[in-house]
Amino acid sequence: xxxxxxxxxxxxxxxxxxxxxxxxxxxxxxxxxxxxxxxxxxxxxxxxxxxxxxxxxxxxxxxxxxxxxxxxxxxxxxxxxxxxxxxxxxxxxxxxxxxxxxxxxxxxxx
Numbered sequence: 001x002x003x004x005x006x007x008x009x010x011x012x013x014x015x016x017x018x019x020x021x022x023x024x025x026x027x028x029x030x031x032x033x034x035x036x037x038x039x040x041x042x043x044x045x046x047x048x049x050x051x052x053x054x055x056x057x058x059x060x061x062x063x064x065x066x067x068x069x070x071x072x073x074x075x076x077x078x079x080x081x082x083x084x085x086x087x088x089x090x091x092x093x094x095x096x097x098x099x100x101x102x103x104x105x106x107x108x109x110x
Contacts, residue, residue, distance in 0.1 A: 002035050002092065003109040007101045009035045009094060012110060024093060025054040035094040037110060048088035052080045058096040063088035064108055073102040 002009040011034045040047050043066055050061050056078050063072045063084035072084035075096055
């Protein structure tokens with residue numbers, strides 16, 4: 001479960017390794033109560049690149065630092081490439097309508 005302020009996203013899945021490389025490619029869209037958490041090997045900007053190649057729907061992408069504080073949040077669209085403004089250790093992808101839940105500087109729990 002992800003806790004963002006007063007909002008919970010109950011259905012979460014942590015991805016790493018090959019499943020993280022695939023991400024949302026060729027999958028059905030996430031529901032509003034679903035999120036994926038990507039654990040990055042190292043904190044950085046380039047290592048936190050999100051590419052939407054073969055993802056056919058928009059997502060809310062949230063980048064977190066090692067302290068699980070939001071460093072950037074963007075609405076990502078199909079076939080785009082997105083880098084966070086600052087270094088990130090975790091990436092959260094959720095339904096595009098969840099964009100309003102997240103703001104820079106807030107702490108996230110999972």
